[in-house]
Amino acid sequence: MRAMLWVVGVVGGALILLGLLLExxxxxxxxxxVALLAVIVLAFVRGRQVMHRHSAGRR
Incomplete structure (x- = not known):
């Protein structure tokens, strides 16, 4: 009986830890x-700024 309680406790603890890990x-x-999207947006904005400065300097 005691061994069965230990097994149930260990399996229950493992399931809780697995749930937390998956979460x-x-x-x-x-x-x-979100970080990847932010980097892509920042790269696009910076690229447009550089292109704008480059084309403005040619005038």
């Missing part, structure tokens, strides 16, 4: 996607 991975993936 953390999901949030990390969301944060990573």
């Amino acid at each position: 953390a991975v999901r949030w990390l993936a969301i944060i990573g996607l």
Whole structure:
């Protein structure tokens, strides 16, 4: 009986940790996607600024 309680406790703890880990991975993936989008937008804006300055200097 005691061994069965230990097994149930260990399996329950493992499932809780697995759930927390999967939740953390999901949030990390969301944060990573947001950061990637921010980098792409910043690169696009900076590129347009450089092109604008380059074309303005030719006049």
